[in-house]
Amino acid sequence: MRIFLYLLASILFPVLCNAQELRSINHFIVKENLIKNGKLAIIATDANENPLDSISGTYQFVINGFEQALKFNEGVAITPHAIETSAFVFIKHRNQQGSHGRLYYVLKNDGGLNPIAINWYYLVLIPAVILLVAYLFKRLMILAVIILVGLFIFNYSKGLNLENLFETLVHGIKGWY
Incomplete structure (x- = not known):
């Protein structure tokens, strides 16, 4: 019996020592890469946007509709492609808890990249206000349609197609619940 327990312990010990807690990414933010090469850095965060240094490994992300395997080292991954001009970038990650996505407008200037997070309610609020003003002042209807x-x-x-727009709205509405 003792030999059986020693054998069982010697088989299971290496497995238990190498077992890691499976960490998932539920929140992330986007910043410019530190070496300023035109690439974006995706930083895994908690709900309060505090960086999670314990995230390491390869995770699947969808960037503007293209699936990318991003390698995280201490909570930071670098996108493989550089941003050439200012553009909208929709980044989505799917795991066991569901999908998590955010829309950014990446402003490229001489100083580098400046990712600006766009909340979903702005995508609804701005056209709604324009239509409301046009409805209240009938003479502005043509101007509102042109705007x-x-x-x-x-x-x-700039890269914001209807698919990215609707996915941003769905992720924002799901975030309310």
Whole structure:
């Protein structure tokens, strides 16, 4: 019996020593890479946006519709492709708890990249206010339609297609519950 217990312990001990707690990414933020090479750094955070240094390994993300395997080291991963011009970037991660996504407008200037998080309610609020003003002042109806079409063309030319728009709205509404 004692030999059986020693044998069982010697088999299970290496397995138990190498077992790691499976960490999942439920929140993340996007910053410019520290070496300023035009790439984005995705930082795993908790709900209060405090960085999680314990996240390491390869995690699947969807960046503007393209699936990417990002390697996290101490809570930070670098996107493989550089940002050439200012653009909208929708980043989504899916795990066992569901999918988590955020929309950013990455402003590129001489100083580097400046990712600006866009909340979903702005995507609803701005067109709604324009339509409300147009409805209240009938003479502004044509101007409001021109502004909305211009807004749509600008967003589309910078990479915000309808799929990213609706996914941002769905993730925002799910965040309320």
